[in-house]
Amino acid sequence: MKVRIILLSLLIIILLFTKLSNAQEDLNYFEVSENLYAIENPHGGNIAFLVTRKGVVVIDAGATPNNGKEIVSVIKSVTKKPIKYLILTHSHGDHINGVAGFPNDIKIIAHQNLAKNNASFNTEKLNNYINNVLPGYLVNLKLQMGSIENKESEEYIALEQDYNTNQEYYEDIKNIEFREPDITFEDYYRFKIADERIMLEFPGPGHTNDNMVxxxxxxxxxxxGDLVFNECFPYLIVDHGVDVYNWIKILDDLYEENITTVIPGHGEVGRKIILKDQSDYFKNLSYQIEALKNAGYNLEDIKKRIDIKDFDLEGNENQFPVNIEVIYTELVSKGVEWWKF
Ligand SMILES: [Zn+2]
Structure with missing residues (x-):
């Protein structure tokens, strides 16, 4: 059982929080503004799509090729217009690995760091996962199933379900194929399609060094993208260029703008206030970390002393100690009092 838990957490780390599912249930979508739709994607990052008379613009691709296909079929159920552009908000697999489920003749737009980031922190891990980790996990499950005599026992049925889900997932992720973006930008990219204007802005590193709004x-x-995790704990990954100090500034600047609705990377679509909620989470946590640091506590003590229940969030709880560590390290290196923003 312990091996399964370790392997499962490896899976979660590697593919971030791609949710496994063996059921191809329909994705839930709704119109957030005229001709602009959101899909709260339970298997990966949330999707937006804008329907214009000259074609459809899609934001993010989902977590796997099958998830990408599900997204495309939702779009096809809404409009007969072809998908023209696919914008990738950042390089995490749960936002880009669905690209293989999209038609080939679309134009992909991303920040200029995305391809490099994918090569440096996605490809090797994914290949190892497909070639070693997941097959090993499946073999292990088969062995465990073989050792149980009663094939109708709860334990056997649970293992069998786990096996089938992961087998299907394995077949799915083998089809992941990275496609180089057709259009990349450094600071911003603006374009018009039919009567619609779309602005892509790189506000500096926050969640990653290739994130955009x-x-x-x-x-x-x-x-x-993942600059907002609505009502769940955010992923902060040092190797992917996280910069919480700048992340707070990005959110506070956006909050000053004329925005009504926010489609976050994860969690439910919300009003503008969810920008402030994300910023407040970082400020409150930073404030607590700094106060404890100033009182002489080291990082391990601080992790123990801050109560996760002070934060009214649900999901990705295993990221909370990582959040503390990343912010602590940034506080030490920057030497500033963030909570005084
Ligand atoms: Zn992400």
């Missing part, structure tokens, strides 16, 4: 100018709606 997508602004649907005619609608006062934004897709923030």
């Amino acid at each position: 997508v602004k649907f100018s005619n609608h006062n709606v934004i897709h923030t």
Whole structure:
């Protein structure tokens, strides 16, 4: 059982929080503004799509090729217009690994760091996962199933379910194929399609060093990618260029803008206030870390002393100690009092 738990946490780390599912249930979508739709994607990052008379613009691709296909079929159920552009908010697998489920003739737009980041922190891990980790996990499950005599026992049925889910997932992720973006940018990229204006802005590193904010100018709606985790704990990954100090500034600046609706990377679509909620989480946590640091506590003590229940968030709880560590390290290196923003 312990091996399974370790392997499972490896899986979660490698593919971030791609949710496994063996059921191809329909994805839930809704219109957030005229012709602009959101899909709260249970298997990966949230999706937005804008329907124009000249074609569809999609934000993010989902976590696996099958998830990408599900997204495309939702879009096809709404409009007969072809998908013209796919914008990738950042390089994490749960936002880009669905690209293989999209048609080939679309144009992909991303920040200029995305391809390099994918090569440096996705490809090797994914290949190892597909070639070693997941097959090993499946073999292990088969062995465990073989050792149980009663094939109708709860334990056997649970193992069998786990096996089938992961086998299907294995077949799915073998089809992941990275596609080089057709259009890349450094600071911003603006374009028009039919009567719609779309602005892509790189606000500096926050969640990653290739994150962007997508602004649907005619609608006062934004897709923030993983710059917002609504009501769940955020992923902060040092190797991927996280910069919480700048992340707070990005959120506070956005909050001053004329925005009504925010489509976050994860969690439910919300009003503008969810930008402030994300910023407040970082400020409150930073404040507590700094106060304890100033009182002489070391990092390990601080992790023990801060109560996760002070934060009204649910999901990704295993990231909370990582959040503390990343912010602590940044506080030490920057030597500033963030909570005085
Ligand atoms: Zn991410």
